Amino acid sequence: MPDYNYETLLVEQDQSVLTITLNRPERLNAVDRTMHRELETVFGEVAIDPSVSAIIVTGSGRGFCSGGDVRAMDERSSTDVIQQRPMGAVSQSGRRILHNMLWVEQPIVCALNGVAAGLGATIALFCDIIYASDEARIGDTHVKAGLVAGDGGAVIWPLLVGVAKAKELLMTGDIIDATEAERIGLVNKVVPHDQLMIEVMGLARRLANGPALAIRGTKHAINKKILNDLNLALDVGLALEERSARHPDHTEAAKSFVEKRTPQYKGTI
Secondary structure, three states: OOOOOOOOEEEEEEOOEEEEEEOOHHHOOOEOHHHHHHHHHHHHHHOOOOOOOEEEEEEOOOEEEOOEOHHHHHHHHHOOHHHHOOOOHHHHHHHHHHHHHHOOOOOEEEEEOOEEEOHHHHHHHOOOEEEEEOOOEEEOOHHHHOOOOOOOHHHHHHHHHOHHHHHHHHHHOOOEEHHHHHHOOOOOEEEOHHHHHHHHHHHHHHHHOOOHHHHHHHHHHHHHHHHHHHHHHHHHHHHHHHHHHOOHHHHHHHHHHHHOOOOOOOOOO
């Protein structure tokens, strides 16, 4: 049995429902290297835990997940760690999170309690069902950090909202509110903020107490479509994202964020 002992994740079990809470509220649950590794691990562990029949993923504090830790990105770029990092390290890590999520047999319900941006949006959208607080907002903001939206956004957004809308939202990096997200089919349901966890727990218990073989088999059949698109697009997306991480536009985006100013992109290939 996994012990679920993590530094950046809170894992709590209530009967057969396991809740995974991203827990860096001082950074709006931004994903640093430690959280990235722990997200890779936790979905692999819960997948083989026979005591868990349904999973909830949410964030602590006022946000779900603001994406990659931009301050940490600026610190890495200023010390030339990006240039020293082995090629493919980002790709392997990013691939494992998404594959591990998709191979979890138990249903995963996202409680989108606040802003979800960049990788945070990807994690939310790779859950099976997404209930959003009426205070939540979501967007894939990779381009605003000078990065290619390659860690799964290019896979899941077109599947949920269609190619044209996905291109618009991914290439602009715009963040939309929960009502608009529900309208275009990005999330399943919007509920009052103070009712979010009640509604999500109710759904999770319903799924946990349902016919497990039928529910899990249905999920697996649908996920074959997502896995097919993942295999088609993820590797090239991650390679392009890693390339963009070494471009001056990414360094400028990270520095301007920390310095609270408008970035001055070079725009060169």
